[in-house]
Amino acid sequence: MxxxxxxxxxxxxxxxxxxxxxxxxxxxxxxxxxxxxxxxxxxxxxxxxxxxxxxxxxxxxxxxxxxxxxxxxxTPLVETNASALVGRPAVVLATVTAEAGRVKLAGEVWSARTTAGAALPPGTEVLVDRIDGATAVVVPTPAA
Incomplete structure (x- = not known):
């Protein structure tokens, strides 16, 4: 029993x-x-x-x-949360430098910075290289 x-x-x-x-x-x-x-x-x-x-x-x-x-x-791996944003396009809203800036990413405004040497002016199209905490690290698109 x-x-x-x-x-x-x-x-x-x-x-x-x-x-x-x-x-x-x-x-x-x-x-x-x-x-x-x-x-x-x-x-x-x-x-x-x-x-x-x-x-x-x-x-x-x-x-x-x-x-x-x-x-x-x-079962295919489906990226979610911040990792799903890597590689997506964004548009610069406030000049992005190595220290600070703002981009519009997936319909939301994100703080951003760049690893590129030059500042990225508003209106520039960028790609998200990685997410570092609550900051999107962006690079200029190849066409830019």
Missing amino acids: HWLWWVGGALALGILEMLSLELVFIMAAGGALAGAIASAAGAPLWAQILIAAITSVLLLVTLRPWLLRHLKKR
Whole structure:
């Protein structure tokens, strides 16, 4: 009857996995199911715990990396937040120098600076090279 506790633990870990999607809790759930099998087979509690722990670690070390590799191949990476802005065009609103400036980027006004030697006047089209904190580091477009 103790095997029911193991199955309940596996179900709880499965629910946690659905919330995290990191493929860690599901490996622990696999270990809990191994503990349930050991319990149903009549193993003592210390053996059930040992079997569950060893199974979880083996799944984490072997199965999880393989699953992650195949998942990343099938699911394209979608850039979000600041990293999605890198490479996008912007327009200079206030002269951008190596120290300060303002650009309109993705419909919003951002503080900006440039790595180019010359100041970029208002109206200049630029590309976002990187995001440094809350500042867009921009470079002139090749056509400029």
